[in-house]
Amino acid sequence: MRWSKTLIPTMKEVPSDAEIPSHQLMIRAGLIRQLMAGAYTYLPLGWKAVQKAAQIIREEMGSADAVEIHMPALQPIELFDRTGRNEAFGSVLIRLDVKRGDRDVHMALGPTHEEVITDLISKQIKSYRQLPLTLYQIQTKFRNEERPRFGVLRTSEFLMKDAYSFGTSLEQLNEAYDAMYAAYCRIFKRCGLTYIPVEAESGPIGGDASHEFMIPAENGEDHIVYCESSGYAANLERAETGRSTPDLSGSGSGAALEKVHTPNAGSIEAVCKFLKCKPEQMIKTLIYLADDQPVAVLLRGDHEANEGKIRRALEAGSVELADETTIKSITGAGIGFAGPVGLECRIIADHDVPLIGDAISGANETDQHYINVNLGRDYQLETTYDLRNACEGDPCPKSGEPLKFVHGIEVGHVFKLGTKYSKSLNAVFLDENENREPIIMGCYGIGVNRIVAGLAETKHDDKGLIWPITVAPFEVLLIPLNTGDEELMQVAEKMYADLQGQGIDVLFDDRAARPGVKFNDADLIGIPFRVVIGGKGLKDGVVEFKGRTAENPEKVPVDNAVQYVVDQVAAAKAELSA
RNA sequence: CGGGAUGUAGCGCAGCCUGGUAGCGCGCUUGACUGGGGGUCAAGAAGUCGCAGGUUCAAAUCCUGUCAUCCCGACCA
Structure with a gap:
């Protein structure tokens, strides 16, 4: 892609509406623009990053035998009535009453797709022979957030990968869950994210039925409780403490009530x-x-x-x-x-x-x-329980060491649903003995936008973004310094064509801008590798190659440059392969 | 939904208190010089001062209402 043919509106100044680093940088680097509170346009660079994250998700879902489908964002309200979630969602659900002839059609913009997919499965799956099955989609979800905030981290419209597993038994559910859990670890590793799987509130099934995947970040909305020595990690709602019932024989100094x-x-x-x-x-x-x-x-x-x-x-x-x-x-x-x-x-x-x-x-x-x-004299207790949120310094339930707290951005959630939706929407199968049983479900979500925003939030320096090569909008930024120099441009054009020929995703900064502008933009948009072709270097037969975080550029002979870049890109990708 | 703040050129802001010709920096256009980390000079274009109403001879400025955005909190299957 040529810079002159695309839209990359970089900004020198920090937009006043943006508070946190990811929001500021995504705007400044020309990834997004806001339309209204909680709704953003993804510009070419931002959308490419989202697509790359989505592609990684597709590949890993495929490896885990999950199959992609695409469901409507428009959903009949009747489905939500049947599961009780029309009421449960409250104002979060965006409802639409649309005129068709002389009647009103009641629908909603899908906040998630449990209802739609369970309805589909209830009609298509009849026998245990057809199960297990895991389907997924990457769809825009709509939720009327009471307070959208933090740029793209909490919006009313967002891209989500949601997978749903269907099985005949808890064993099948557990297999699907474990497969998804493993796939999530591979996805987030390949995306170059620092992440922590934490135990989350698990609802009716109990046990280890729910995990959230968190990116540790100061500006995250979630609270993660963890223990370094045992590896225990849970969100605040879920986190247990290793406290136990103290002596109940009495307390206090004996001072009168x-x-x-x-x-x-x-x-x-x-x-x-x-x-x-x-x-x-x-x-x-x-x-x-x-x-x-x-x-x-x-x-x-x-x-x-x-x-x-x-x-x-x-x-x-x-x-x-x-x-x-x-x-x-x-x-x-x-x-x-x-x-x-x-x-x-x-x-x-x-x-x-x-x-x-x-x-x-x-x-x-x-x-x-x-x-x-005082206990014993003024009131009595037979025992005590863990009834409160964990506090920093509470003993870990596994090791007894003090628990630590950190904020996190939730990027993924795996959840054992059980039969909540299959029962209310009558998704049943016939087992070997001709018994009708509700299908046992799991659901598994990833916030695709949050992968990108989470990277922006956690991978940057004072000059701009620092993309991992797997999600970076481009792998290489090729900068000819003087676009007026015909000889130099011939070399640059050839290298641009050759790199593309080698399958490298390269952005060609063909703007007639001053070097300072190009260098600063390069740092801001954070493409992992930068190749600079300048008049001085060319006289010595070299171009400059620099990783985004490298101190100084390396000089590479023009003739070897393409192969060198190809090798470096391959090496960087290999580092992030799961 | 409670509390707080802000709306003036594409972006960042001043002007408002004390009413009287619409300002600055960056960006943008044209030209010249320049050419390895946001360069210099010159000439320009661009704003219904969020919107509506009111007070006044006169409103960006004062008053009332309204809309929007941001922050803190509540909420977040």
């Missing part, structure tokens, strides 16, 4: 300000409804409740925070004044609660708190 007036102090923060104490000194009492039964959950004041853990501890199907009426009827007080002392409902506590001596808690009376609350 005392009720204090705390007017309008219904939050941890307000109570701390009023009583001049720290949140760590408080017992936070949250009233939940677990399968419609009220339960009080005790946590240390500075800790965050984890509803997944609470649900599992209670062995409940669903848990949600109780409404104000329920709280009043159980505690006898307004919101913010619940406490364990004298509370007449089931109470479960986090491991850290018994360790708080002379604690402060609500008195189950509006505008009243207790101080010097």
Whole structure:
């Protein structure tokens, strides 16, 4: 491709709307332009990078025996009604009511494709002999994000690879899952990404049924909890702690329980300000409804409740925070004044609660708190659970070493779905004994845009992008320094043609711009290899070859240059092969 | 959806407080010089000051409303 024939609008200045490096660089390097909040046009360089990532995904899906199809973005709302997700998606689902003659057609722009593909399979698969099967597509997904942000990392319209596996048994599901997991590792390695597979919230199947693939990055929205010595890694929702139930015989100094007036102090923060104490000194009492039964959950004041853990501890199907009426009827007080002392409902506590001596808690009376609350004397516990989000420094569940935290960008998610969709959409097969069974499904997503944005976010220096050769929009940037020099241009044109002839993806900077402009643009757009043809070098019969991150260029004889570049490109690719 | 900020030329910004001819840098066009890390000189083009209403002799500037974008939070199958 000739620079003069394509559109690469590079920018010297940082756009004011872009905060994080990937957003700034993708705009400055001419990869993307914003149309509106959460919707971006991919310009030639950006789109080529996306296509290269997509091609790697296709190759690895193929190796894992997944087959590509293409499903509509337009989907009938009725399918979402059948799975209950019309309601569950809420405002995230973009609904369209379209007139056709005298009737309204209700549809949605697909936020994902479980419904569509399960519907397809329910009609096409009848026998266990047709399974297992894994299908995938690369499609634009539409989600009405409440708050699109971080450039291309969170948008309302994005390109996703989604694969779905269909099997007759858990064994088949596990095989498909493992194949996808392995394929994902190969994909992200080939894309040159630094990634961590982490355990994620797994829903109804439990166990190791879900992993997310994260790119560690300061600006990532997800929180990863990990342990260096055991290799344990999980997202914050999922991460367990290695804490255990402490001594439950009693706590505190023996100071007398005392009720204090705390007017309008219904939050941890307000109570701390009023009583001049720290949140760590408080017992936070949250009233939940677990399968419609009220339960009080005790946590240390500075800790965050984890509803997944609470649900599992209670062995409940669903848990949600109780409404104000329920709280009043159980505690006898307004919101913010619940406490364990004298509370007449089931109470479960986090491991850290018994360790708080002379604690402060609500008195189950509006505008009243207790101080010097102690286990054994003032309230009782039979055991404790892990009910809160992990904190930095908590013991690792495997090694007991302190857990560390890092932010991450989620680029992939593999998930064992089970029969949620096959049951609601009647996707069943006939087994060997003529029994009708629901198909067991898995789903596996990759955010294609996020591969590109994640690379931009994590692979750059102060001059610009640094692409891995596999995803780089071009492999080689060929720069003739003086386009007015006919002799030089003849050499350059020949090299351009020869490199293309060797299968090298080369961008030819044929602009009549000054060297400084070309060099700075070259660094900004981050093509892995740069070949410079200049008048001085040519007199000595050499051109300059430089890797994007190399300190200095190497001089290569003109006659060997093409072969040299071909070898370097091959070597760089080999380094990233899975 | 709560909190905060910003809309002036393609990009980055000043001007607004204290109303009175629309500014700067980069980029763009033309010409000359120049030619290995965003060069110099000269001459240009380009803006309904986000939009609507109001106050005023007069509004980029003051007032009201509205739209858009960004940031923090809530949300994110």
